[in-house]
Amino acid sequence: MRRLIGITALGLFAFTVFVYSQSSGTKNPLTGAWKVTEIADTNGSPITNPQPGLYIFTTQHYSFARINGTKPLPNYPSNDKATDAEKVTVFNSLYLNTGTYTVTGNMLRTKAMVAKSAFAIGGAGNQYEFTVNGNALVLTQKPSGAVIKLVRLE
Numbered sequence: 001m002r003r004l005i006g007i008t009a010l011g012l013f014a015f016t017v018f019v020y021s022q023s024s025g026t027k028n029p030l031t032g033a034w035k036v037t038e039i040a041d042t043n044g045s046p047i048t049n050p051q052p053g054l055y056i057f058t059t060q061h062y063s064f065a066r067i068n069g070t071k072p073l074p075n076y077p078s079n080d081k082a083t084d085a086e087k088v089t090v091f092n093s094l095y096l097n098t099g100t101y102t103v104t105g106n107m108l109r110t111k112a113m114v115a116k117s118a119f120a121i122g123g124a125g126n127q128y129e130f131t132v133n134g135n136a137l138v139l140t141q142k143p144s145g146a147v148i149k150l151v152r153l154e
Helices: 002-022 084-093
Strands: 032-040 054-059 061-069 093-103 107-115 126-133 136-142 149-152
Touching: 054 149, 084 093
Parallel strands: none
Antiparallel strands: 032 054, 032 149, 054 061, 061 093, 093 107, 107 126, 126 136, 136 149
16 A cells, blocks of 8 residues: 555656646747857848857847957957057947847847947837747847848757
8 A cells, every 4th residue: 555655646746747847838949049140131231151149048138249240350459459440340340239038929029238339228129020940040120121040059
C-alpha cells in the first residue's frame, strides 16, 4: 500500500511539473540575441553587408545597437584624442536604443528608456511589424517602411 501511495505521489508530481511547464504560455519568438544582416531604408538601396548590429530581446526589455551605413567607425586612439569630425561621424553612425517592449500579434511596440538622442526617450516609441521564420527575423518599421533583417545568434 505504501508503495502504491509513493508511486501515485511521484506520478502526480511529474504530471504537475509537466502541466506547469506547458502552461507557461506561448514562447515569445523574439526572445534572444539577433545579428543585423540587412538594412533597407525606403530612400535607398538595401545594405546587404551592414556594419555590426545586435538586437537583444528579453521577456520585457530590448536593446538595439548598430552601426549604420557601410563604413566602419573611424579609428582613433582614445575619445579625448578624436577630432570633432571623427566624433560627429561616430554619433551619426550609431543607432542606440534600449527600453521596454510589447507584442500584440505580429506588432512590436518599443518604448525607449535610454537612447543616443533625448528625443527618442519617452513619447510614443516605435512600432514594427515582424515575422520570424526559423532563425530569421524581419522588422518593418511603421509607418516609414524601413526594413531590418536579422539572424538569431541565440
